[in-house]
Amino acid sequence: MEITRIPQEALTETIKIDVQASEYNGQVKKRLNETAAVAAIKGFRKGKVPRAIIDKMYGKSIKVEEVVKLVDQELNRFLQKEQINMLGNPIMRNPSSINWDSEDLTFEYEIGLAPEFTVDFSGTSNLTKYTIKLDDAFLNEQVARIRKQFGERTPAETVANDSELRVTFSNEEAGISNQTNISLDAFANAEVVASFIGNKVGDVVEVPTKGLFDDDHKLMDFLKVSHDQVHGLDVVVDATIESISAITDATLDQEFFDRLFGADQVHDEEEMKVKIKEDAAQQYARQTESQYVKDVTKYLIENTKFDLPEAFLIKWLAQSNDRNLSLEEAAEEYKRSENGLRYQLIEGKMLSQNNIQVTFDDIKDFASAIIRQQMAQFGNANPTDEEVNGIVMRILSNQEEVRRVSEQVVAQKISALFAEKTTPKQQEISYEDFIKVMYGEN
Secondary structure, X not given: OEEEEEEOOOOEEEEEEEEOHHHOHHHHHHHHHHHHHHOOOOOOOOOOOOHHHHHHHHHHHHHHHHHHHHHHXXXXXXXXXXXXXXXXXXXXXXXXXXXXXXXXXXXXXXXXXXXXXXOOOHHHHHOEEEEEOOOHHHHHHHHHHHHHHOOEEEEOOOOOOOEEEEEEEEEOOOOEEEEEEEEHHHOOOHHHHHHHOOOOOOOEEEEEOOXXXXXXXXXXXXXXXXXXXXXXXXXXXXXXXEEEEEEEOOXXXXXXXHHHHOOOOOOOHHHHHHHHHHHHHHHHXXXXXXXXXXXXXHHHXXXXXXXXXXXXXXXXXXXXXXXXXXXXXHHHXXXXXXXXXXXXXXXXXXXXXXXXXXXXXXXXXXXXHHHHHHHHHOOOOOOOHHHHHHHHHHHHOOHHHHHXXXXXXXXXXXXXXXXXXXXXXXXXXXXXXXXXXXXXXX
8 A cells, every 4th residue: 555645735734545456355254244244135045145156246335344444544643653743634625526436545634733833922021910909998898898898787667878679670672671779889870879768668669780899800791791782882771679678797707707707717807808808819810820820821822824735724624524515714713723722732832842741640639739729618628538539539530630630730831931031010000990801992
């Protein structure tokens, strides 16, 4: 069998496979003999059907099966031997034009090649990594919020300035229907606050969405509208009052501190602020780190230049997709997935350039840490190694779980690589401004 590589346009090649009759005839004859021995055809005893009839009835189909099996096997061996870095899978050219009556056969496969490139981090110095400002104003606000959250609630007949309400916001035309808890101090519009005062359960207050909150993103939380809707949303919604509660803020005593932070961990308001600051710093650090990884990823996709075998990939998408896409549909699918493909290649190159590997121990250690965190949340802060290992091994016996954890380990290693390779500008901002950054509004 002769196999040759024929360069085509950039990043595509043709693999030509010439098959001689001598390479498959023996297996075809063996299959025909096996078929003849068990064939049951009307008018003939089992196993006594004339060979000419067997050849006529089964010869071509068996030949096709054996040749295709042989060609697939040899093609895979060739690709592994040549160590060809492909995108997608080989596509057979013109399969309907193969003359199966011919003794010698030729097959051609088109393949797409992965591009060669390097990943350069030098331009990332223009990126910004944020730190959330945790000043006294923030801490005082958090203390007030927590005192209200854990305060005593009693039913009230009418709405007052310090009431907490259960409200259903609705506007059928705008597709808004959401029930939520809200305090009047959440509203930025003083006229809206005044319109609620004195109302009772069952009353309906008309509320304009424009300028309703100090940050339009809060419409997403209270009205459950999408991010695309919040900016410029200017409709009137009905706010139906479902319940009214008067709140007495929680007293900052030892019972409250023990309930919130654990026995004897916090003793006064200043220690409470220290604890709040520590917890908030960890939470916001995860969010700012995640945003920075997104920013670096976006930079790399936009600035790491390489070509892709686009025409091949569109054909491959059309043929490999279970939905049987047309070339036009596959081209649209390619456009939607191109950035994802580019980042997959960039990520793979970063891992190889920096000799980063994911070992089974990495996966096991990561899974163990997650399990310990989860067990701590359910009250088991000090599980034994035997307990943890038993759960981890059950998880890692599932291939899908191994894949999922592997992806998380890779993401962790990529984040560490970004920290090592990049030198962003540092900026401290409020959480409200950071939210705007997350949505690309700064």
